Amino acid sequence: MTEGDGSVSFELHGAVYLYQSTGTRAANLDDLLRLIREADAQTLFLHTQMPRLRSSLGEDTPTDDLSAWVSGVVQDREIGERLAFATHTTSPSIEEVRAALVQVLEAVPERTRIERDAPHGGEFEPLRFDAVSVPTGLHVETPEDLVEALGRSDRTVWFHHLIEEPWLSGPGSALVEWVRATGDRKLADALAGEAASGYSVAESRTRILRRWQRSHIGRRVAEASDRGGLERSASGREVVGNLARRLAGRKRP
Amino acid sequence: MSLVTVDTTGPSLAEGYRELAGSESMQMLEALVRRLEGRRLVMVNSTSSGGGVAEILHRLVRLLNELGLPTQWEVMRGDARFYRITKAIHNALHGAPAVLDAEDWEHFHEMNRAAARELALDGDLVMIHDPQPVALAGLRRRPGQTWVWRCHIDLSVAREDCWHMLAPHVAHYDAAVFSHREFVPKLDVKAYLAPPSIDPLSDKNRSLEPEEERALIDPLDLPARKPLIVQVSRFDRLKDPVGVIQAFALARRREDAHLVLAGGSADDDPEGAMVLEEARERAQGRSDVSLLALPPDAHRTINALQRRATIVVQKSLREGFALTVSEALWKERAVIAGAVGGIPLQVIHDRTGVLVRSIEGCAHQMVRLLRSPDLRRRLGRNGEAHVRDLFLLPREARDYLAVFARAAMG
Numbered sequence: 251m252t253e254g255d256g257s258v259s260f261e262l263h264g265a266v267y268l269y270q271s272t273g274t275r276a277a278n279l280d281d282l283l284r285l286i287r288e289a290d291a292q293t294l295f296l297h298t299q300m301p302r303l304r305s306s307l308g309e310d311t312p313t314d315d316l317s318a319w320v321s322g323v324v325q326d327r328e329i330g331e332r333l334a335f336a337t338h339t340t341s342p343s344i345e346e347v348r349a350a351l352v353q354v355l356e357a358v359p360e361r362t363r364i365e366r367d368a369p370h371g372g373e374f375e376p377l378r379f380d381a382v383s384v385p386t387g388l389h390v391e392t393p394e395d396l397v398e399a400l401g402r403s404d405r406t407v408w409f410h411h412l413i414e415e416p417w418l419s420g421p422g423s424a425l426v427e428w429v430r431a432t433g434d435r436k437l438a439d440a441l442a443g444e445a446a447s448g449y450s451v452a453e454s455r456t457r458i459l460r461r462w463q464r465s466h467i468g469r470r471v472a473e474a475s476d477r478g479g480l481e482r483s484a485s486g487r488e489v490v491g492n493l494a495r496r497l498a499g500r501k502r503p
Numbered sequence: 504m505s506l507v508t509v510d511t512t513g514p515s516l517a518e519g520y521r522e523l524a525g526s527e528s529m530q531m532l533e534a535l536v537r538r539l540e541g542r543r544l545v546m547v548n549s550t551s552s553g554g555g556v557a558e559i560l561h562r563l564v565r566l567l568n569e570l571g572l573p574t575q576w577e578v579m580r581g582d583a584r585f586y587r588i589t590k591a592i593h594n595a596l597h598g599a600p601a602v603l604d605a606e607d608w609e610h611f612h613e614m615n616r617a618a619a620r621e622l623a624l625d626g627d628l629v630m631i632h633d634p635q636p637v638a639l640a641g642l643r644r645r646p647g648q649t650w651v652w653r654c655h656i657d658l659s660v661a662r663e664d665c666w667h668m669l670a671p672h673v674a675h676y677d678a679a680v681f682s683h684r685e686f687v688p689k690l691d692v693k694a695y696l697a698p699p700s701i702d703p704l705s706d707k708n709r710s711l712e713p714e715e716e717r718a719l720i721d722p723l724d725l726p727a728r729k730p731l732i733v734q735v736s737r738f739d740r741l742k743d744p745v746g747v748i749q750a751f752a753l754a755r756r757r758e759d760a761h762l763v764l765a766g767g768s769a770d771d772d773p774e775g776a777m778v779l780e781e782a783r784e785r786a787q788g789r790s791d792v793s794l795l796a797l798p799p800d801a802h803r804t805i806n807a808l809q810r811r812a813t814i815v816v817q818k819s820l821r822e823g824f825a826l827t828v829s830e831a832l833w834k835e836r837a838v839i840a841g842a843v844g845g846i847p848l849q850v851i852h853d854r855t856g857v858l859v860r861s862i863e864g865c866a867h868q869m870v871r872l873l874r875s876p877d878l879r880r881r882l883g884r885n886g887e888a889h890v891r892d893l894f895l896l897p898r899e900a901r902d903y904l905a906v907f908a909r910a911a912m913g
Contacts, residue, residue, distance in 0.1 A: 268695045307854050318852065319847065325860060371843035377684065
């Protein structure tokens with residue numbers, strides 16, 4: 251955050267995630283259980299939350315790497331689905347995710363866990379990452395600036411501030427705290443709620459922008475109703491016109 | 504001169520990638536170029552033509568210059584003996600017995616010393632590609648420079664005696680980059696993973712006009728009205744061409760289609776010729792199977808075949824990365840692939856394609872996909888989006904710059 255003439259601006263950062271090998275691998279569900287128990291927070295985050303950074307692939311809930319491996323490579327659909335569900339938590343807590351994943355795999359008899367294996371060459375190899383923070387050069391001063399900037403930013407900007415930070419350096423996110431400090435509690439709550447929503451970043455972005463537009467239009471209509479008749483109807487026409495243009499995907503003339 | 508002149512004619516690459524990959528996906532690359540402002544990058548390898556690395560460098564060097572990062576490409580020279588030695592090193596790193604003696608290694612080092620005298624190597628950032636010029640860092644590195652070794656080779660079965668001679672040179676670098684986690688050896692420097700990428704503007708992947716596509720397909724004498732199931736791969740047992748024919752034969756009991764196995768001519772590859780013969784025997788008497796031996800530069804034909812395919816198969820039993828999968832996904836094809844190597848990174852089961860582990864599983868998925876155009880369309884669309892995100896050339900460029908940013912600036 252930087253302070254200038256009394257206002258505090260926030261610089262948005264994206265990130266490039268450079269992957270590194272951990273040197274470990276799982277050939278069956280029993281190995282996977284061991285890996286999940288021993289993995290550091292960053293590795294578990296990478297394989298359960300980073301898939302949210304990818305395209306949503308036509309669905310709201312991205313497939314995490316662990317359940318994708320179990321369903322697709324080991325080809326145990328039932329355990330895959332249960333692991334996928336276990337990655338959904340109510341708060342951004344790696345330990346909550348770990349406990350839920352371990353519980354699913356511990357419920358499978360040890361012999362079955364060993365029998366459910368990958369083909370030779372299809373082992374699961376967990377990774378870690380080195381996040382290279384990249385300043386975007388975008389400094390925002392108001393919540394309006396922020397929403398406008400986020401709307402056209404690289405997906406990693408959302409991911410870095412709203413998902414990676416609360417999960418790995420939390421509690422909370424510096425960006426959300428900044429929004430709260432500007433007085434926009436609703437936007438701050440909405441942004442904070444995306445950390446553990448399980449939605450892809452693309453879907454989160456759509457949800458936040460849609461919600462923001464709705465509340466913004468409501469606010470402007472309410473403000474307009476306080477004005478005189480002529481001014482009110484002109485403002486009303488402008489708001490409705492803007493809404494119609496947005497729905498039609500056109501820019502303001 | 505050892506400096507390579509990169510072709511800069513024609514439309515801007517940056518604009519081309521922005522159009523195909525989306526401007527958002529170029530944002531981080533452009534932000535990294537700004538972060539590295541004031542620095543110059545030098546790429547070094549051992550050839551300016553032929554082979555995948557030279558192909559990538561022609562594009563990368565031009566793209567980075569267009570984006571504003573001054574980038575040069577220098578090629579180290581060697582004599583015939585040097586290239587024989589580096590070919591033997593290449594084979595040894597792929598597991599073949601090494602036949603290199605002390606004199607060979609001395610010649611290898613002498614050629615690197617000569618290159619160290621000849622090349623400018625005056626960038627702030629230097630990326631050395633593959634083992635041939637690996638010794639340059641120890642010979643020419645000066646204070647303030649950041650050196651990264653980019654190894655494109657699969658080192659998973661490297662001969663210990665050969666790697667033992669190269670590893671001490673890698674210790675002079677700030678970081679090393681490998682294509683796949685299985686390729687990473689034990690090292691004292693930071694090792695990063697940068698999956699390979701496809702170039703959406705290359706002949707193998709660019710869009711084709713219907714007439715051009717027809718002109719490429721017609722000479723292959725394939726049935727015009729039948730759905731095509733295509734596997735593009737060299738004739739290698741690990742690509743399981745015979746298994747693909749067996750799966751197809753099972754699927755044909757339920758659905759009509761035509762199978763195409765397209766690979767290299769195998770003229771200079773005795774094992775390839777043997778596998779091609781096995782495939783021919785298995786396909787004998789079948790008019791619904793075509794085996795195509797294509798020349799190495801048949802990029803546009805492969806492009807057209809993949810685009811014409813109803814289903815693309817990559818039923819490998821072992822794999823490195825298998826970029827043919829990304830090529831097919833980029834063309835919005837429904838893909839059936841073996842669950843090995845780098846394939847599960849590209850094919851997320853039932854989202855971007857389907858993964859199989861057996862001949863019967865492959866046959867089942869062939870029937871399922873042949874019967875379901877909606878499923879094929881959905882998988883194809885998702886596959887294209889997945890490749891756009893992760894496996895196009897601008898992402899590889901972005902990863903390289905991020906490695907330099909981390910190594911040079913922390």
